[in-house]
Amino acid sequence: MPRAVITGITGQDGSYLAEFLLAKGYEVVGVVRRTSHHSYERIEHLVPRVRIEAADLLDQHSLTTVIRDVQPDEVYNLAAQSFVPTSFSQPVLTGEFTALGVTRLLEAVRLACPTARFYQASSSEMFGKVQETPQSEGTPFYPRSPYGVAKLYGHWITVNYRESYNLFAVSGILFNHESPRRGIEFVTRKVTDGVARIKHGLTTTLALGNLEARRDWGFAGDYVDAMWRMLQQPEPVDYVIGTGVTHSVGDLVRVAFERVGLNWRDHVVIDERYYRPAEVDLLLADPSKANRELGWTPATTFEQLVHMMVDADVERLNPKHARPSGALAG
Ligand code: NAP
Ligand code: GDD
Numbered sequence: 078m079p080r081a082v083i084t085g086i087t088g089q090d091g092s093y094l095a096e097f098l099l100a101k102g103y104e105v106v107g108v109v110r111r112t113s114h115h116s117y118e119r120i121e122h123l124v125p126r127v128r129i130e131a132a133d134l135l136d137q138h139s140l141t142t143v144i145r146d147v148q149p150d151e152v153y154n155l156a157a158q159s160f161v162p163t164s165f166s167q168p169v170l171t172g173e174f175t176a177l178g179v180t181r182l183l184e185a186v187r188l189a190c191p192t193a194r195f196y197q198a199s200s201s202e203m204f205g206k207v208q209e210t211p212q213s214e215g216t217p218f219y220p221r222s223p224y225g226v227a228k229l230y231g232h233w234i235t236v237n238y239r240e241s242y243n244l245f246a247v248s249g250i251l252f253n254h255e256s257p258r259r260g261i262e263f264v265t266r267k268v269t270d271g272v273a274r275i276k277h278g279l280t281t282t283l284a285l286g287n288l289e290a291r292r293d294w295g296f297a298g299d300y301v302d303a304m305w306r307m308l309q310q311p312e313p314v315d316y317v318i319g320t321g322v323t324h325s326v327g328d329l330v331r332v333a334f335e336r337v338g339l340n341w342r343d344h345v346v347i348d349e350r351y352y353r354p355a356e357v358d359l360l361l362a363d364p365s366k367a368n369r370e371l372g373w374t375p376a377t378t379f380e381q382l383v384h385m386m387v388d389a390d391v392e393r394l395n396p397k398h399a400r401p402s403g404a405l406a407g
Pocket of ligand 2: 161200202251252262263285286287288290352353356357360
């Protein structure tokens with residue numbers, strides 16, 4: 078039975094990846110950090126089937142201990158401070174988690190289990206102020222936030238450990254991917270949650286920032302398959318993963334409101350607090366290398382994704398089904 082360690086198992090991607098690997102017959106070890114209350118809402122249904130180990134990206138010793146004790150075949154580093162606005166307000170902490178945390182985990186692998194295959198969760202935010210469109214593995218990077226800069230460090234340290242120590246270490250440069258389990262502060266989930274609240278009469282308005290920004294949005298459940306495929310290749314190679322289609326935040330808003338028969342213009346207000354000090358205006362993936370070499374293509378369209386998320390939030394907030402307010406579907 079192959080054994081995988083997932084950091085960030087309590088996050089959106091970690092929960093989908095754990096389900097995916099369990100279905101493939103893996104033994105899954107999830108790394109969680111100590112918090113004052115459980116953050117297991119996305120993996121509650123998996124807890125009996127995964128082994129949970131405590132470690133923190135800030136703490137070298139705890140990471141090395143987990144890797145030494147588990148002796149994994151594969152390590153997926155999904156843990157990070159992943160919200161761009163927080164990276165502007167907490168840039169140093171973001172650097173500790175999202176940049177240096179990668180080095181700490183790579184050191185743990187190098188010293189305690191160098192045969193393990195290592196996946197780093199890199200990001201299209203590294204393209205930032207894009208130097209060409211669409212963006213591929215050859216596009217120069219130009220990050221536009223402390224988060225993007227930290228991810229770029231994580232990306233290059235992964236390349237460096239591959240080249241310096243001959244580790245099987247790869248970076249997946251993933252474009253935005255969403256789901257009903259997406260954190261509520263990210264724009265897709267903020268919109269679908271807002272639409273559901275308005276539909277149920279819990280509020281009347283939704284405050285947003287820049288509606289012009291464009292993203293290449295896919296479904297997280299499709300993207301964890303690409304992560305796994307990268308670690309099954311004969312050689313360690315980095316890939317861009319996205320849909321090859323871009324939409325504006327305005328498109329997202331329109332499709333989400335239309336799903337419940339409402340006109341977004343009656344409800345959306347612009348609040349400048351949600352504008353960023355530096356914006357990423359346009360992201361659009363060229364995933365042709367992954368299509369060709371990994372045999373990976375996304376199965377979910379933008380419209381299907383938005384409908385799935387709106388439906389899940391409408392169901393979650395339905396006053397007739399007294400579900401706990403924080404419960405996540407999907
Ligand atoms: P997410 O939902 O924000 O999950 C982040 C995870 O990291 C959570 O499990 C969190 O644990 C954990 N974590 C944070 N700080 C930690 C620390 N100091 N020690 C140990 N664990 C820590 O993120 P996601 O959307 O699943 O994304 C997964 C990864 O892919 C992230 O690295 C993200 O930056 C990257 N990425 C995401 C996207 C996207 O569109 N979703 C695109 C490209 C790259 P708690 O539950 O304790 O907070
Ligand atoms: N969060 C948020 N809230 N974003 C808003 C809002 C709002 O009220 N209004 C407009 N936006 C715009 C942002 O300015 C940004 O251009 C876009 O919506 C997407 O924002 P997020 O959903 O917060 O995601 P992101 O693109 O900044 O970052 C996500 O994707 C990256 C991959 O490109 C995160 O998941 C990162 O961790 C990930 O690396």
